[in-house]
Amino acid sequence: MKLKPSQLQEFVKFSSTQEGSILFLSGEWTLQNIPEIEKKLKNVHEIKHLSRKIILDVSGITMIDTAGMLYFLEKRETLRKRAAKKRDIVVRGVRENGEFLKMFKLIKKHKTGKALPQTVVRHPFVAFFESVGRHFFNILNSMLLFLDFTGRTYEAFLRDLFHFSFRFREISNIVKKAGITALPIIGITTFLIGVVIAFQSAVQLQQYGANIFIVEIVSIAIARELSPIITSIVVAGRSGSAYTAQLGAMKITEELDAMSVMGFDIFRFLIVPRSVALIIVLPLLIFFGDIVGILGGMMVAKFQLGITPTSFIDRLQEVFSMRHFYAGLIKGPFFAATIAAIGCFRGLQVTRDTESIGRQTTISVVNSIFMVIIIDAVFSIIFTELGI
Amino acid sequence: MKKPLIKIENLVTRFGDHVVHDGVNLTIYEGEIYGILGGSGSGKTTILREIIMLHEPTAGKVNVLGHDLYSASHEEKQRLRNHWGVLFQFGALFTSLTIAENIAVKLKEYTHISDSLVEDIIATKLEMVGLDLSVATLYPSELSGGMVKRAALARALAMDPKLLFLDEPTSGLDPISAEQFDNLIVQLKNLLGLTIVMVTHDIDSIFTVVDRMAVLGDKKVVAEGTIEEVVQIDHPFIHQFFGGNRAMIRRKHGK
Numbered sequence: 001m002k003l004k005p006s007q008l009q010e011f012v013k014f015s016s017t018q019e020g021s022i023l024f025l026s027g028e029w030t031l032q033n034i035p036e037i038e039k040k041l042k043n044v045h046e047i048k049h050l051s052r053k054i055i056l057d058v059s060g061i062t063m064i065d066t067a068g069m070l071y072f073l074e075k076r077e078t079l080r081k082r083a084a085k086k087r088d089i090v091v092r093g094v095r096e097n098g099e100f101l102k103m104f105k106l107i108k109k110h111k112t113g114k115a116l117p118q119t120v121v122r123h124p125f126v127a128f129f130e131s132v133g134r135h136f137f138n139i140l141n142s143m144l145l146f147l148d149f150t151g152r153t154y155e156a157f158l159r160d161l162f163h164f165s166f167r168f169r170e171i172s173n174i175v176k177k178a179g180i181t182a183l184p185i186i187g188i189t190t191f192l193i194g195v196v197i198a199f200q201s202a203v204q205l206q207q208y209g210a211n212i213f214i215v216e217i218v219s220i221a222i223a224r225e226l227s228p229i230i231t232s233i234v235v236a237g238r239s240g241s242a243y244t245a246q247l248g249a250m251k252i253t254e255e256l257d258a259m260s261v262m263g264f265d266i267f268r269f270l271i272v273p274r275s276v277a278l279i280i281v282l283p284l285l286i287f288f289g290d291i292v293g294i295l296g297g298m299m300v301a302k303f304q305l306g307i308t309p310t311s312f313i314d315r316l317q318e319v320f321s322m323r324h325f326y327a328g329l330i331k332g333p334f335f336a337a338t339i340a341a342i343g344c345f346r347g348l349q350v351t352r353d354t355e356s357i358g359r360q361t362t363i364s365v366v367n368s369i370f371m372v373i374i375i376d377a378v379f380s381i382i383f384t385e386l387g388i
Numbered sequence: 389m390k391k392p393l394i395k396i397e398n399l400v401t402r403f404g405d406h407v408v409h410d411g412v413n414l415t416i417y418e419g420e421i422y423g424i425l426g427g428s429g430s431g432k433t434t435i436l437r438e439i440i441m442l443h444e445p446t447a448g449k450v451n452v453l454g455h456d457l458y459s460a461s462h463e464e465k466q467r468l469r470n471h472w473g474v475l476f477q478f479g480a481l482f483t484s485l486t487i488a489e490n491i492a493v494k495l496k497e498y499t500h501i502s503d504s505l506v507e508d509i510i511a512t513k514l515e516m517v518g519l520d521l522s523v524a525t526l527y528p529s530e531l532s533g534g535m536v537k538r539a540a541l542a543r544a545l546a547m548d549p550k551l552l553f554l555d556e557p558t559s560g561l562d563p564i565s566a567e568q569f570d571n572l573i574v575q576l577k578n579l580l581g582l583t584i585v586m587v588t589h590d591i592d593s594i595f596t597v598v599d600r601m602a603v604l605g606d607k608k609v610v611a612e613g614t615i616e617e618v619v620q621i622d623h624p625f626i627h628q629f630f631g632g633n634r635a636m637i638r639r640k641h642g643k
Contacts, residue, residue, distance in 0.1 A: 353483035
């Protein structure tokens, strides 16, 4: 059957007779044509002098689908409401139109007349308090869940430690993924940070003729604070988010359940290896960041302040005491444990809908960067008080 | 003479060096329930994916509703997509939308009809597939496997398609739900005048629901026709498939 473009179809024709107002309905009453039919029917509604009896003649309808029939019934209902008495609406031509009759019966059988359940809309005032309460309980709940999670992880870790049964293959695999493949990006970022710090200080130092102090500024800032923080942020973005997404996807595909059923404790098989690997690898990455960052500073010192690399390194050995280096390095395992724990925890919080993977991954990265900065602040206070 | 709706000619599919189809021919006529059968890895689902334009074949012609799929323009393809509904094996409902929103998604995007009519359509389709209206506000994750399939069927039917594709509709359902689902498919076909193409290896569905079928084997269609015609054909796979215990019981007791 060749479809006529809907513009060429008439759909509705109105005529007024002795009998009453007759609406001749024709053409293809299908989903695609409903807007066009709606337009035509609107004109009819505007006709003021619809007589008391309205006849709907459906014999001209050549094709009708479920949407078309539902639309027809809806319109008949509105016409009925407008008419003074129910009997004033008459449908004619049904018997002659097999197609129409078939669809009419089908819809009659399945149209419940019940409305779809609606979601409850609350008063804004109530809704505000509801959302505050809900958020509070969510935060409280996830804190409790996180405590539970860290407890279980620690238990699995201790068990592995006692039996010395760490899954080394898995750990080394993750060390490679989270560590070695992260070297380029960590190298570039810390190098640039070294360059930026050196540039900023070079301008000030030149004014006082204190050029050589660039060595202290760059080396101490990089080793104590910048390298640990920058490296941790990169690792949180790279590996923390990956942990969340991996575990989340495994939860959706029920792989985690499959593992539990086989007796593979997911804490021992998935979470401890990830945490241990990150704890091993992050200090190493920080050390790498220290070297590259100071290298960046050294380059600026050479080109901006005319300090040769030889004198830079001489000065470095003189003024850079190892406690600065250790102060930066010692934070590594703490940051690593935090990033791994939050990443894995958020992965386990994923529910069965796909959207939650994205949401949990975002939360995981934001939380771990935030926690890294808080822990760093705590370390600063401790180190200052201890005079390290 | 019935009108052919889908015609596949000399279809070749290759994944790298692995040849899945090597010269597949089949014809699907208007108003029938057509089964695509075959063992695991015989490329049943791949054929389905090629008919619904999810995978481009290496060579050959696929003609659906009079359009050659792989030379059609973008607009033509879009129009074609509105003429069919697809039920995926695991439902593939959008998990971030409620059931009602899932059913309405194409209606809202492609048509300009009033919200009250959209709600009427949703309610009717839910009723047709045998779901309670109370599921409308639920999310797919809150439904059981059988309900997800029914909801996905309601979504596939939302636009009143002429063609319905089902990928293993009864897999993962218990025997009772599977039978109900089979009945539902036949009922809907009769009511709405649908043409249904289903990939299946459920022996019960093949005997009770499918009108005609193609059996895939050796990278080709080894048999095409009604169940009576297919079982006559002498081919190892057909012996295996219809000679197994479950099939024998079926054959003894008939439909």
